[in-house]
Amino acid sequence: MSNDLDTELDTDETAIDPQETETINLITAVNRTLHQEMDRDESIRLLGYDIGPLGGVYRGTEGLLAEFGDKRVIDTPLSENGIIGTAVGMAMRGERPVPEIQFMGFFYPAFGQFMYAVVKMYKRTGGALELPMTIRIPYGGGVKALEYHQESTETYFIHTPGVRVICASTPAQTKGLLAASIRTVDPVIFLEPKKIYRGVDEPVPTAAYTLPLNKARIVQTGSDVTVLTWGAMVQQAQAAATDVDADVEIVDLRSLSPLDIETILDSVSKTGRCVVFHEARRTLGLGAELSALINEYALDRLKAPIKRATGYDVHFPGHDIEDDYLPDDDRVRYAIEAVMSYEF
Amino acid sequence: MAHEMWTEERPPEDFYRILDPNGELQTDPPELDEEELLKLYRTFIATRILEEKMLNMQRSGEVSLVARTLGEEATPLGCAAALQPDDWIFYTYRQTPALLYWKLPMVEVIASATGREPETIAEQVDTEDTPVNFSPDYTPIGTNVVNGVGAAMTDAFNDRDTVTMVFTGDGSTSQGAFHDGMNFAGVFDVPAVIVCQNNQWAISEPAHRQTGSETFAQKADAYGLPSARVDGNDVFAVYETARTAVERARSGNGATFIECVTYRMGAHNTSDNPNRYRDDSEQRAYWEDRDPVDRYETYLRDQGILEDDTEAELRDGINDQVDDAVERVRSISTSEPERMFDTILHGESWRERHQRAELHRELNDMNPFVDFTGEGFDE
Ligand SMILES: Cc1ncc(C[n+]2csc(CCOP(=O)(O)OP(=O)(O)O)c2C)c(N)n1
Ligand SMILES: [Mg+2]
Numbered sequence: 001m002s003n004d005l006d007t008e009l010d011t012d013e014t015a016i017d018p019q020e021t022e023t024i025n026l027i028t029a030v031n032r033t034l035h036q037e038m039d040r041d042e043s044i045r046l047l048g049y050d051i052g053p054l055g056g057v058y059r060g061t062e063g064l065l066a067e068f069g070d071k072r073v074i075d076t077p078l079s080e081n082g083i084i085g086t087a088v089g090m091a092m093r094g095e096r097p098v099p100e101i102q103f104m105g106f107f108y109p110a111f112g113q114f115m116y117a118v119v120k121m122y123k124r125t126g127g128a129l130e131l132p133m134t135i136r137i138p139y140g141g142g143v144k145a146l147e148y149h150q151e152s153t154e155t156y157f158i159h160t161p162g163v164r165v166i167c168a169s170t171p172a173q174t175k176g177l178l179a180a181s182i183r184t185v186d187p188v189i190f191l192e193p194k195k196i197y198r199g200v201d202e203p204v205p206t207a208a209y210t211l212p213l214n215k216a217r218i219v220q221t222g223s224d225v226t227v228l229t230w231g232a233m234v235q236q237a238q239a240a241a242t243d244v245d246a247d248v249e250i251v252d253l254r255s256l257s258p259l260d261i262e263t264i265l266d267s268v269s270k271t272g273r274c275v276v277f278h279e280a281r282r283t284l285g286l287g288a289e290l291s292a293l294i295n296e297y298a299l300d301r302l303k304a305p306i307k308r309a310t311g312y313d314v315h316f317p318g319h320d321i322e323d324d325y326l327p328d329d330d331r332v333r334y335a336i337e338a339v340m341s342y343e344f
Numbered sequence: 345m346a347h348e349m350w351t352e353e354r355p356p357e358d359f360y361r362i363l364d365p366n367g368e369l370q371t372d373p374p375e376l377d378e379e380e381l382l383k384l385y386r387t388f389i390a391t392r393i394l395e396e397k398m399l400n401m402q403r404s405g406e407v408s409l410v411a412r413t414l415g416e417e418a419t420p421l422g423c424a425a426a427l428q429p430d431d432w433i434f435y436t437y438r439q440t441p442a443l444l445y446w447k448l449p450m451v452e453v454i455a456s457a458t459g460r461e462p463e464t465i466a467e468q469v470d471t472e473d474t475p476v477n478f479s480p481d482y483t484p485i486g487t488n489v490v491n492g493v494g495a496a497m498t499d500a501f502n503d504r505d506t507v508t509m510v511f512t513g514d515g516s517t518s519q520g521a522f523h524d525g526m527n528f529a530g531v532f533d534v535p536a537v538i539v540c541q542n543n544q545w546a547i548s549e550p551a552h553r554q555t556g557s558e559t560f561a562q563k564a565d566a567y568g569l570p571s572a573r574v575d576g577n578d579v580f581a582v583y584e585t586a587r588t589a590v591e592r593a594r595s596g597n598g599a600t601f602i603e604c605v606t607y608r609m610g611a612h613n614t615s616d617n618p619n620r621y622r623d624d625s626e627q628r629a630y631w632e633d634r635d636p637v638d639r640y641e642t643y644l645r646d647q648g649i650l651e652d653d654t655e656a657e658l659r660d661g662i663n664d665q666v667d668d669a670v671e672r673v674r675s676i677s678t679s680e681p682e683r684m685f686d687t688i689l690h691g692e693s694w695r696e697r698h699q700r701a702e703l704h705r706e707l708n709d710m711n712p713f714v715d716f717t718g719e720g721f722d723e
Contacts, residue, residue, distance in 0.1 A: 049515075053621035054548035077518035077554045078485065078546050106484065109520060144408055144459065147483050283695070307713045312699045317684035319408055319459035324681035324703065331706065338713035 021203035026196055029171040029204055030060045030136070033178040034098065036208040038068050044182060045090060047074045047083050048100030057102055058138060058197055080110035084135065088117040091131040091187075098182060104139040104191075105148025111156075118187050119162030134181045138194035139167075140232050140279055141316055141326050150316045152280040157189045158257040158289075164213060165257040167191040169234035172204045176211030177254060184213060191256075193232035200235065216260040218267070222249035225273040225336055228264060228290055230256060233277050239329040246340045256286055264290065265298050272303035275335040279327055282310040304342035309335035359573045359605055362580035365634040367642025374584045378649055382658075383445070384421060384579060385644055388637045390662045391417050391441045394450055397666050398457060402614045406674070407457040411437045415577070415609030418636035419541045421445055422582025423509060423602070426537075426590045429475040432508040434492035436482055437613075438541060439511050446476045450669035456481065461679035463686050468676045486512065486519025489538060493525040496534035496599070507593045508536045509586075515546020517563065518554045526601065530567035535593035537586060538569075538601045542576065543608035548621035564601035576604030577636040607631040681707060694718075 024032065038044045046061060052075035055062030065073040076083050080101055087097035101107045107114075121131045141150035157165045164186050168174035174192070181188040219234060224246040227237045230253045241248035249267055253259065268274045274294055276287035287308040294306055309332045317325050364370050376384075395412045402410045413420065416438065424433065424442035433442055443453055449472055455465045479495075482488040492510035499506045516522055517540060529536055540560045544551045557563055564571035572589070574581045582604055589600035609628060611618050618624070644650035685700050701721055702712035715721055 049546070050548045050621075052548070055620070057547070057615075075549055075553055078515040078549070079518040079520065081520055082518065108484075109486075112520075146409060146459070282699075305716055309713070312684065312703065313695055314684045314688060314699075318461040318464070318679060320464070320678040321461060321681045321684055324707065325684055331712075334706065334711045335713045338711055341714070342716060 018203075018205065020206045022206050023201045023203050024171050025198045025201050026168070026171045026174050026192070027058055027060055027198060029174040030178060030192060031062055031064070032204070033175045033182075033208075034061065034064060035067065037098075037179055037182045038064065038072060040208065041096060041182075042072075043095040044098055045072050045074060045095060046098050046100065047076050047087055049076055049078050049083075049102065051075060051100055056100065058194060060100065060136070060192075080106055080108075081113050084110040084118060085113040087133050087135075088113060088121065088131060091133045092121070092129060096182060097133045098136060099133065100136045102138075103145075103149045104137050104151040104153060107137060114163075115160065119160050122186075123162060130185045131187045132182075132185045134178070134188045134190050136178075136190050136192060138192045138197070140193050140195050141322055142195040142232070144319045144322065147316070150322070152278070152311065154189075154191060154256055155280060155284055155286065158286055159284075162187070163257070164188040164255065165191065166213060166255055167193070167231045167253070169193065169196075169231055169252050169254075170200070171202050173211065173217070173252070173254070175204050176209050177213070179208055180210035180213050183210060188213075191231060195232045196235065211254075213255055214258070214260060215254070216263040217252040217254055218263070219250035219252050220248070222247040222271065224248065224271055225275060225339055226251060226264075226267040226271045227275050227277050227332060227336065228253060228287075229277040229332075230254065231279065233279055233327060233332070236327070236329040237277055237332055240333040240336065243329070244333050244336050244340075246336055248336060253286075259290075259293070261293060261297075265294070268294050269298050269301040272301055273339045274302070274306045275309055275332060275339060276306065277309045277327060277332045277335070279311055281313050282308055283313045285310050303344070304339040307335040307339055357575070359575050360581050360585060361575040361578050362584060363578045363639055363643055365577075365639050367639040367646060369643075373580050374587065376583075380425075381644060381649055382654075384425060385640065385650065386658055386662070387421055387441050387445045388417050388579075388640065389659060390444050390450075390665070391421075392637065393659070393662050394444070394453065394666050394669075395440060397670065398454060399614065401454070401670070402457075407454065408459040409614055410457055411613035412610050413438055413440045415631060415635065416541060416543050416606040417441045418579040418582055418640070419539070419576040419604040419606050420511065422579040423511075423537070423539050423586040423604070424476075425579075425583050426586035427476055427507060427509060428590075428594075430477070431506055431590075432477045432479065432492070432495055434479040434482070434488040434495070434508065434510040436485065436488065436511055436513065436516070438513065438543075442511070443478070446474050446478075447472070448474050448478060450666060451672045454669055454673045455676060458673065458676070460676065461683040461686075463683050464679040465676065469672065485516040486521035486525075488512070489516070489519075489525030490521045490528065491525075492538075493529045493532075493534055493536055493599075496536035496593075497528070497532050500532060500534050500596075505594050506535065507590050508534070509590075510536060510538045512538065512540055513546060514540060514542040514544060514551045514560060515549060515554055517560055526563065526567040526569065529599040530569050533596075533598035535596070536599040537589040537593055538599060539586070540601070540603045541606065542603055543606050545608045545612070545622070547612045547616060548618075550622075559603060561601065561603035567601075569599050569601045571601040571603065573603045573605065576606030577631075577634050577639070579636060579640055606636075607634075
């Protein structure tokens, strides 16, 4: 198999025609992508609970049962470990399962199959068995939901070799990244920021297209400080950037594992300052790794210590104070101002 | 036609029943005195009134999410009534009658649906000791089954005669934790009663999507547990079955699995819209005719135990109690943001101190990121 993800993914790509777009939100982009990919490739099956007649609790799979039938849109028994484990078996037989886990906090019962089969199969067969499967997971807080419905624990996945971890931040990004995830031969955890499933619409090409799985995206260029972020926080970073006395470069990582380290180091080397901005808890959140990498490979370019604007090291709190927990444009603005104010 | 009424593969109403849907006895009723009979009735009505109130509070934004027991009340009620003081209940979100039967204050039931920090609720609501012990409620399904069985193992090993009752839904039987619990219960002969409240739906999925077994009850065979399958809308049958199981557990003869067949009359919870996945008008009509409260009320009236004025008095009393509880919930303040750091670990840490200070600064419009030495902040 080719290691060049760009080339590999580009081969099947319909030219992106900006003339033909529709303005849709993020969850509709998920739905459109699943639809188009399932049309294109009969080996794609969706698995999950409540994905059939209900169309998913967030409606990501709406209409797909009617279109593709119950052998390709499979409402499973209520077992996350069962969903992931049977998806592995399907992938072992050459199919491309796309399981959905209803909420990130309900992935935990599936950790057995994840650790024992999903991430290890390729390695333990010396490359003989590929597991092309894309596990869709809505993640993140800000929706005033019950416990375990707000998790941002991507670190568990990132810490594990053998799986790509992809996170989309806009409808157009979602469509291209999800299609690429489904088409790649590696297992992928595909994280969907459910807080911004609705409400933010943007024009999205109607034709199918892919975006690279191994490249971060420069959301806006700037010369003073680099903000490294992803998912629902990208928008918040953009809001902060308009409201701060600094020229901010925002990098949407897109691939949380593996990281596009070249883009990260280039940006930080240019600006000399860095803020990592994520919803996850701070301790061993991806910010810890990013900060370590920059210290190892770009220390002499830094004009200030790296700061991490993140969630606190606590359980996700009750509704009445979840806004105080969640990182937002204010928190990242403070971090930007702090690194801007620093003098060695 | 019968099959459509039923989401399991088994023919309808092939289960243990004492009180039929018309309120007539099919066999001898359990030995319950008039006071106990009225207590059951009162709990039925209290559940309906409380849950209706909570639904209204959800609509007005005072509580965040409500999952009702509507139409399923006889199952948790009959089971809970078979316990004794000092026993344990491991429950989910669909056993309100069990909570009310054992006097969990309504204010706690409502307050927990507000989604506030647990410390805030604990501090501002006078918790009362309930005669039976309740586990915390559980969100991740299946988890409570294996925890409850572990709790019962301590009773077995310590020769205590306490009984643990565990509630689970039909959908939850698909979780590994359910099977772990059943398996350990069988191996260690624990004093537990595991109840499957089969309301035939798990959000949008009908029960036959959860199992290829003919019934849920027969799962017990594989674990070496005795089982029963009862009309979950007949509080007498549920009670009688649970009582036998509880006695069996208490006398050291191990666990029992009970499937109570009932029907989820409403939405899964207030976030759910069942019109998207089920057209169950026929099914609902069928189950409305088998309503657990109606048949029980008919029976009590026929026996001369319940009269119009006693009913009115009882409803008035419950309404007052609910109103009181609502007022008390309304008086609970929202949480101090710093609460999020409470009760995570014992003792102190640099990390916690520092992050508390960061949050404090953020809330007071001061930059929380200006500590560059680890020595903290000068205000
Ligand atoms: C581990 C886990 N996975 C998924 C969920 C989401 N969820 C909450 S309730 C529910 C359905 C449960 O159905 P059932 O066990 O039949 O109980 P019922 O709601 O009918 O009482 C699901 C899927 C969860 N709470 N925990
Ligand atoms: Mg159910």
